[in-house]
Amino acid sequence: LLKATNLESISMTTNGTYLKEYAKLLKEAGLDTINISLDTLDENKFKHVTKSDIKPVLEGIYEASSLGFNIKLNTVLIRNFNDSEIIPLLEFAKDVRARIRFIELMPVGKLDFFNRSKIFYNDEVFKLLEKTYGKLTALAPDGSKSAKRFLIESINTEVGFISPISSPFCDGCSKLRLTPEGTIMYCLRTNSGINIKKIIREEGLEAFRKLMPDIIRQKNISNEYIINNDYSFLDCNRAMTSIGG
Known part of the structure; x- marks a missing residue:
């Protein structure tokens, strides 16, 4: 696909379950960026959301990090479910040299539980991170322009905010x-x-x-x-x- 389109890079989104097993093959095939859905580090919460175990996912992330993949962790925040894990998730991203994106909950697909009271807005996340780590330095938008990117200089970790509810980005x-x-x-x-x-x-x-x-x-x-x-x-x-x- 890279050869056919002259694209600079191709990324893959995965739940990470089999990433440890296939990471090396994917790297050899030319994949350079992996987006991994990780909404919680809590084993029980993870099981509740995904119906699977978190251990192979974490092992896959560590394997991808060791192989030099560009890793983006995607975290959908849900009020009173995983909003207490914002700092632990960011620290995990730092440990595996990943970028992390906090995403506002969207009514995509058939979400019977969705209502606006469950949305944890990204301006709340921003304030928490500033209070915890100090200044967040704005970075230039990436190619998709969907995320507002910042560098937390005190821990040298990039964080992004994707805010489809509070700040739609369709025009860019x-x-x-x-x-x-x-x-x-x-x-x-x-x-x-x-x-x-x-x-x-x-x-x-x-x-x-x-x-x-x-x-x-x-x-x-x-x-x-x-x-x-x-x-x-x-x-x-x-x-x-x-x-x-």
Whole structure:
């Protein structure tokens, strides 16, 4: 995929369950960045949310760190569930030389438990980190512009804030997501996308390469559509676990 598109890098989003087993192969295949969902370090809470054990996930993160991957930890904060773990999660990120992103809870997919009282807003996180570590120095946006990035100089760790509820970023978003089924999705807020696996298998990589400009145009159209609908989560009924970030 890197050769076909001339992309500078490719990242993969994973729950980390089998990361320890496959990290070396992924590195050899050219993957350089891994996004890992990690909402808690508490074994019981992790089991409650994921229905699986946390041990292999943590082992996978340590393995990826030792192999030199760029690691981003994605943490969705839920009030009165994991908001007490903000500092421990940040310290863990520091230990494995990872960047951490705190993400506001979004009504993506069928979340029966979602209501606004469960949202832990990122301005609250920012104030807590400033109180604990001192000044946070603003960094330039990354390519996707979805995260506001800061460096905590006292511990030399990068933290990002993704705030789709309190501060929507659709107008500056350039991110495309590739699902496990081979579909490129334009946005988390809709189901719109195109299945490139079918195109590549039937017509080859050159057909996909020629299609890229149109995919980018469709991404821009999707952004405008969302903005014109007050940043609503319009018709996305997929779970985040099936989309990635």
